[in-house]
Amino acid sequence: MATASQVAAYRTAVDDLSVLAINELNNALLALDGVDPRKVRNTLIAAFPELIGPYITTAGELTAVWYEDLRRAALGGTFYATASGEVNAAQVNALVRWGVRPLFGQSDSTALSLIGGGIQKMVAGAGRHTIDANARKDVASTSWARVARPGACKFCTMLAGRGAVYRSKEAAGLVVGSGSDRTGFDEAGKRLSGGIGGGVKASGNQALNSKFHDFCRCVAKPTFYTIGTWTDPRTGREERSLQPIAA
Template sequence: MATQAQIQQYRLASQTLVTLGQSQIRDVLSAFGPSSNPVLVRDALIRYFPDFMTAFGDTAAVLGADFYDMVRNLPPSAGTVQTVFAQPAKVKQSEGVVRWAIGSLFAGEWDSFESALLGASQRLILQPQRETIDLMAQADARSGRVSAVAWSRQVHPERARTGKSCDFCIMLAGRGPVYRSQEAAGAVVGRGSDRTGFDADGNRLSGGIGGGITTRGLQERAASFHDECNCTTVPTFYEVQDRPGGRYPQVLVPIS
């Protein structure tokens, strides 16, 4: 189970990476201004923005793998699974973000355009990081080293304290490690349930296991974190323990 110090270290490294990526985007934008031709701004961004997302996304995937290894190596968890790195945002996805954000500039709203572009860049940079952690957790569970992996969502403590975290993120975080996938813990749209069927102590919950979440609209579930979302999804590892004489002879117990 991840400690708060580990989560904070991971969160700080992620934010530093995002800040560097957004700084490079601002360097490109510095050649333009509110009165610039939106077509020229769009063309410049389509040339550079996908490369930024690839470069910083690759680094983000490494950060995600390092975080997973750090959490997974907590005693008595011995050994790690083979590292699997998720791919950065595809070129078409990055170009789509540029074309979407530039709409505000065509309407003469430079600040809205810049805010939308930078916010989306944060999500795209961290996308492979979050997906890498999920891929490694899936491999870990398949390997038999753990009996199960559940996920919880944690909001940024300072943003929550100052009221900057959105209510939906806070609601998801309050559920604890009850999600069967990192993707479900990060979901911001959809109906249904991804309950594991166990509470934080490994006791079976009433209502059974959820059947999954069906998305609303056209948003992909892989893009489930909203722009400028500072939430972190944290894995909790479980092992099976026998409890003779109890209502349930076997329960899942968190590995601490």
């Protein structure tokens, strides 16, 4: 199941949704050009569910179908996957408040790049969460491999090179870092005080323990297992074991 071409096609579909969502953000920012930054911030927070929410929802629905297809090819039978794709109000609030800092002269980046990175992660995350949630309730035991795109960063390439060794999607997607964890932002988007040693150094713009960094296009691919039998040569007894259906 899940050949390289199938994974590539799935990734492309999710990428297209991310591009469309970021285009919506860009159009909104252009329409709000010259408006007071506070009004821009509040407008984006209020409009986010209607503006970006459909793309997040579609990513979850698309992934649910993909999971069903992968499972059917591996195990046969019928399994109805549940799509994930809710818009988290606290997450949106924090992302927008953090992302509009350039409008207040507090960052050299652009609001489009900062908020757009978060949007891409939300859209891709809806797919990743869908796979994770359904695998957890599925009767088939599952391990995970991280599939990185060609030319991915060293961090993603390193994790992908480990193969299907992860026992959960969180382990396959974990972002690690070093330094102090005392610097960051609260849910309202305000910077927390403190921080030593230069702060946490994580891959991308995300905090320590984020599953995937901004603009990460890795896919956590499930491997389904079935219960098989084998004969122990030492005892002659038949033993049961999990056998992977696909790598």
